[in-house]
Amino acid sequence: MGATLERFVSLRRVPMKAVLATALVSWALQAYAFATGQPFYLIVILAVIPWIPLALFEGLWKYQHYSWMAVFAVVTALQVLHMGEHFLQVTQLSVLNGTLACPPPSEGATFATRIVMPDAAGQPTDVVGPAACGVLGFLDFELVHLVWDTAVWLGALWLLTKFPRNAWLWVAMIFASIHEVEHLFLGYIYYVETAAIYTYPKQMWDLVRDGNILTAVPAGIEVVPATFYEAGGKTGILGRGGLVEVLLFGEGSQSFLLRPYLHFGYNSLVVIPTVIAFLVQARKVRDEYLAKALPTLTEEQMIQATPLLEREAFDAGEVIIRQGDIADKFYIITRGDVEVLREQPGGRELVITRLGPGQYFGEIGLLHGGKRTATVRAAGDVEVMSLDRNTFASLMDSSELSKAEVERLVRQRVRQLHAMKTGG
Amino acid sequence: MQDGEYPVVERRIGRIYLSAVIAVALVLLLAAGGPALAQETQTPQTLGGGEIGYLDWLYHLPLALGCALLVVAVDAFVILRYIRGKEA
Structure with a gap:
């Protein structure tokens, strides 16, 4: 297995001095972002950007030598990164006492990096943690996941046309399809149903700045007009209080998984067979x-x-x-x-x-x-x-x-x- | 496979795919009409200024089914189209 992975991970085209130069630029950008108090997602994006040309050169070499297996590697990497995004969000939520407020309350272009957890009445508690939004979830949360999951679904489907005998790829494609149904539904109610014909109790926030750190403090709850998505539709089809749970078990049921944990589960069910499918296929690669x-x-x-x-x-x-x-x-x-x-x-x-x-x-x-x-x-x-x-x-x-x-x-x-x- | 068989299979796949797409379009149209219908009928759970409830989710059932059909239609089209392809 080590040799199989080594073939795709090791650098064949890009010289080591280019790697070192890229790493220096990446670190410099990260240091600049930290020093100027940029949000987490921007730090990550700035760290990644310098590596893109290098990845393209190396990817081209691998595509020339290993054909569609290089694309398979990219789809697998995309899915693993997506899993990382969900893993981070679940960690922020359940381990670091984070609050699910995505995007986090902001002051102009600056997002709150810390959130004081609210109680049931929307008042501050003693618990402080990060915004549980992963990395790119700080941006347009629904767009990020709709684009990412659609890419993974179509990628898995397209790979099936190249490697139709890979059973694990079929498993991955089935779960990616189920996940895609959920995101198409969420995307539709988010982008199309924009009329604020509902109401919902919205958590209000005060923002407190201390140097580069912006903290969101709960400031009570206000009932405000809302779209279907905002009023609770964002739980989706299989989330807690979502379509299936309400229609089957009534409005009071709270037995289904909260959305972050549900989507963590969806991604686990996609990423595990995808990685196995890639490793199985990588053993059959030819130059x-x-x-x-x-x-x-x-x-x-x-x-x-x-x-x-x-x-x-x-x-x-x-x-x-x-x-x-x-x-x-x-x-x-x-x-x-x-x-x-x-x-x-x-x-x-x-x-x-x-x-x-x-x-x-x-x-x-x-x-x-x-x-x-x-x-x-x-x-x-x-x-x-x-x-x-x-x-x-x-x-x-x-x-x-x-x-x-x-x-x-x-x-x-x-x-x-x-x-x-x-x-x- | 006999000569001439493949085009027949292709045509059948085409018909299935088109039927699925039409079904999806109809279901999505119905789904899009759900909230509008809710406004016209003044359902207490929607325009009464309340939070979303059972009926609101029921109105969105066609949308969920439409999304599922769309994904199944795309999956079926691609799989049937390439099922005879050779493994790379």
């Missing part, structure tokens, strides 16, 4: 460049060889293999072009051919003679995936078709070399 270079390998052979591929990068002009050296690796080009050179008597170099992404070299020395028959040099910035001698030999032994195909290319290249030697 697309290996598949392009040696298309006659079986799916199983490609899956077994993929984790053994090693990424290597070369600058323009750098020699990758040198004529006469002992052959020890097989190379598949994944980015850039290389020049294949034959060293002539007197030190002159003759360019035999140029190879690009998806093509391979190094096979002649491995299959015949043991020594490199030509020099291969990077024509620009080049990235290759290499297989060691033993793995390559094992692949050729286990695939007669691939061996025949590689031998055919070897004969063609040897004839080309011979023609060069004889001046033909």
Whole structure:
């Protein structure tokens, strides 16, 4: 499992110095946000923004190599992050004595970071905690969850079209669908039913500032006009006091889960099968460049060889293999072009051919003679995936078709070399 | 699968999908009319200035069913459309 995850988590394209520079920028932004008393969600957003370009570059590399599995990884990560959002909210609510007031009371653009918990009459108690809104729930709570859950639902559905035999993905899709029904309902009553034709007892707040800390203090309850959503509709279909509970058990029933815990449950039921589905599928991943270079390998052979591929990068002009050296690796080009050179008597170099992404070299020395028959040099910035001698030999032994195909290319290249030697 | 069978399946899927979408549209229209109906009939639990109650939730039952149908219709369309696809 470690190797499976490592393939998706480890950085293959982005250099370490870029990671360090990004981390410095991210920390600087976080420090600035802390120092100026920015709300929690903004601190998190500022910390994440610098990583986006790096994630895109790395994601592109993984998509080029692992195809739809890279998208699967993104959907899984999205769902795990969403679970983190709900986990934080439940922790704020039940562990840190938080109050469910989302978005929290605000003074201009500044949200209260601490809330004094109100009693049944809306008056202050001795308990103080955070606003139990997760991170992004500080923004438009319904919009954040509607967009996020719709993305997860459609993502799971789309993945099913790519990996229809993954049973865990079916489980995840079913729970994501149930969750989506709830959010479509909530989105509709939030955005469409805007007439304030109901009333509800609204908690009022006073705001007290102490330096950068803004605290909301309960200031009694007022009965105010409200939309269906505000008057209690936000509990939704399966929440406490929501549609199903009221219709089945009457208005006084209080046996269903409160909304934060219900949605924590929904997400647990989606994220657990999603992660398992990803891990199951990740074991079957194959490198697309290996598949392009040696298309006659079986799916199983490609899956077994993929984790053994090693990424290597070369600058323009750098020699990758040198004529006469002992052959020890097989190379598949994944980015850039290389020049294949034959060293002539007197030190002159003759360019035999140029190879690009998806093509391979190094096979002649491995299959015949043991020594490199030509020099291969990077024509620009080049990235290759290499297989060691033993793995390559094992692949050729286990695939007669691939061996025949590689031998055919070897004969063609040897004839080309011979023609060069004889001046033909 | 025999030659010519797939288009028939496709057409059947299309019909099911369209029927589902029409059903969803009707249900959603009914749901959207719920609160308006409540205003016209002066239901005490709605326009009487009170908090939401049983009838208000009952008026929203079609909306909940509409949402469920919409999700099921999209799921069914995508699954039926790609069920014959090969695993990547």
